[in-house]
Amino acid sequence: MRSLALPRGDWPLILAGALLWTLAYPPFHLLVPSFLCLVPAVWLLLVGQRDDRPLRRHLVQGWWFGVVGNGLLLYWAIGTLWRLTTFAILGWVAMVVLMALFTTVVFGVSGWLAQRSGQSLVVVFPVLWTAAEWMMAHAGDLRFPWLGLGTSLTGFPTIVQIADVIGARGVTLILAAANVALAMAWCRRRDRMAAARYVGAVVLGVLLAWSYGTVREHSLVLEPVAEVAVLQPNATWDDKRDVAMQDRIVVRTRNLAARAMSEAEPDLVVWPETAVPGYLRRHRQWRESIAGLARSTRTPQLVGSRDGDGASRASFNAAFLFDSLGRHDADPVYRKRRLVPITERVPFVPREVLGAFDHRGFSAGDDAPLYEIGGARFGVLICYEAIFEDLARAYRRQGAEFIVNITNDAWFGRTSAPHQHMAHLVMRAIENRMSVARAANSGVSGFVDPLGRSHSWTELFETAVVHGEVSAVSDVSFYARTGDWVGTSAVGFSVLLVGYAMWRRS
Incomplete structure (x- = not known):
């Protein structure tokens, strides 16, 4: 179990992320936690970069972030799946473990790319998180794309109207980027101009999404x-x-x-x-x-x-x-x-x-x-x-x-x-x-x-x-015509990011 041990200082961030993650989804479905639930994840990555073995630290951080977050979000499975089959407890364990494996990979690769090749977490982390959601939906017999990050905003339909162009995965990408930007704004709060740029970008993104949604709500003919x-x-x-x-x-x-x-x-x-x-x-x-x-x-x-x-x-x-x-x-x-x-x-x-x-x-x-x-x-x-x-x-x-x-x-x-x-x-x-x-x-x-x-x-x-x-x-949406182009692009871009980093190292 030593291989899965973390410094005590990481645990408050993991628990905070799990709590915010839960508050972002039903039955709470609060707006602000959707923009903050991945902020602790970014801080964990930044803290882990100072470790003597950063890759191991990031992988373990990702594992526990996924286990605790998904375990809390899917708590209902513990007491309900047993009604269906004697294999039920395996169902809950499989769900949590599978989803934790994806967060483990996201943390590990994000930290490696940011440290070894100097690529910004603002770019790397949202792309990898979105790619992981896509992979979760295409994992064969184990696929379980329950509650992607973008789905947390469905309690506020006006903001999500952009999904008719970019789909749920596109909303995830934008929301993950907003989380990273807010995390970086806090980390660079002493540089007021830099912090203001990060916060301003998030505010502008929300206003643009809200404006698009408002226009669609008034122009779409039902x-x-x-x-x-x-x-x-x-x-x-x-x-x-x-x-x-x-x-x-x-x-x-x-x-x-x-x-x-x-x-x-x-x-x-x-x-x-x-x-x-x-x-x-x-x-x-x-x-x-x-x-x-x-x-x-x-x-x-x-x-x-x-x-x-x-x-x-x-x-x-x-x-x-x-x-x-x-x-x-x-x-x-x-x-x-x-x-x-x-x-x-x-x-x-x-x-x-x-x-x-x-x-x-x-x-x-x-x-x-x-x-x-x-x-x-x-x-x-x-x-x-x-x-x-x-x-x-x-x-x-x-x-x-x-x-x-x-x-x-x-x-x-x-x-x-x-x-x-x-x-x-x-x-x-x-x-x-x-x-x-x-x-x-x-x-x-x-x-x-x-x-x-x-x-x-x-x-x-x-x-x-x-x-x-x-x-x-009457009109078929752009998303319906083109499909999950954001999700597949995120997977492709993730491969390019890793390939570029490996090429630079060689």
Whole structure:
């Protein structure tokens, strides 16, 4: 453990960074901590440069900054993942360790570049941090891009409107640069002119982002395309696992759907993830009940349930669309494509092996069907697929006008996780200029418009029906057309920075 030891003076900075990091995200979602949460990281790097072994010091600093920060931010996983699988504790450890490995690399490479090649932390650190976020989203079976730095600003949509050009990763880059600039301003506070330049640059950046956002909020034309009702049945975790209760759950949710159509005339009713416990195709009574409701009211029902492939014995987390004629097979079934590591699929381990531990998990779907109701087209994202920007963007490029996100966050309990989960949808809405309708079994359910403004949100653990109007924007955003160009550029630039430093040393 000596290799992971740090001087006592580093720990206050690590703890301060973890606290600010937590305050920047839901449920606190404060503005100022977003601009300060990486300031302690920069100070750690500057302090570490005076060590006899600076590279080792920076690596250990990055490790503990990531472990403590992510451990605190993801505290909810400790008490909730155990409900899903006996492998749950591994899920929490894997999340924290994986994210800490990325911060370790960022600290180590940033410190090395700054000290050995004289490159400024103002340039190096934001680029490497952004590149690390990109890599987190592309880590194969272990990818987990939960709460990128840019997502911390989704509580203030006006500032984040620039995401329709630069995406979430672009917001991360700018925000990380602001953090470094403020850290340098404090370090050089005796040189008032230098400190003023750093602070002035941050203030100017905020004003420009705010001005752009204000213009977009007043100039973007939103056209209503559909009325949607989302259901929040609030079925408990234990009830869903109790076979004797499953019929009651389906009946109760169907009655909630009937209530939604008696209150208004929605074009679509959305049931949450696994609203129908078990396999829908194997329960004729459930299918006929939902089909009869859709047919009698001429209102399509999007229903979350499991789906299976008899030939391969594969199991899928899926969504079925019952059209206005009550048909559930007229449109392709959507099968979740991005599975939660450990809880839905154990990485790198065949399902057959996991069967011996009663944890076969799910298989990943391949297709992304686009559905249409009343002339409006939409795509489906199940649960944590909302944190992947490429999935929402692909729907927009196919012509989707809004996204439906179905989820079951009941296992999170009354923690910050449901609110953290929802924050990603604000970013997806702004990036692609699409509305979002969200149905969560136990909350939070509601709507986000193409400007990232949330409305009609429910409380946690209440039974509710929420009606909302989803709007569309005629123009496809620059981000939707070009993709995550900031993230890929950050990766490429990071490689160039390292290559240049190595060339100079040789």
